Amino acid sequence: MPTESSQNDTTLQKDKHMTIQERINRLQEAQIYLSEAISLIEEALQDTEHDRHADAYIIAHLNNWIDAQGYDTGIQQYIDQILKE
Numbered sequence: 001m002p003t004e005s006s007q008n009d010t011t012l013q014k015d016k017h018m019t020i021q022e023r024i025n026r027l028q029e030a031q032i033y034l035s036e037a038i039s040l041i042e043e044a045l046q047d048t049e050h051d052r053h054a055d056a057y058i059i060a061h062l063n064n065w066i067d068a069q070g071y072d073t074g075i076q077q078y079i080d081q082i083l084k085e
Contacts, residue, residue: 027075
């Protein structure tokens with residue numbers, strides 16, 4: 001669910017520079033939305049013939065975007081990189 005702060009953040013103009021904390025907040029919010037999407041997909045497809053395929057491909061892919069392992073870059077890795085800059 002969009003938060004009040006996220007709704008206020010959407011009013012930022014595209015050409016306006018974000019602070020490091022604003023960037024991290026946006027990325028963390030994206031992690032939350034992805035987690036919610038994963039839960040909704042799992043719930044919707046539970047006990048269907050699509051459950052295993054979704055879990056193996058869609059859910060795994062979305063989880064990877066939240067926190068990638070190995071060679072990929074996920075949202076958490078972007079947060080870590082921004083903090084190092």
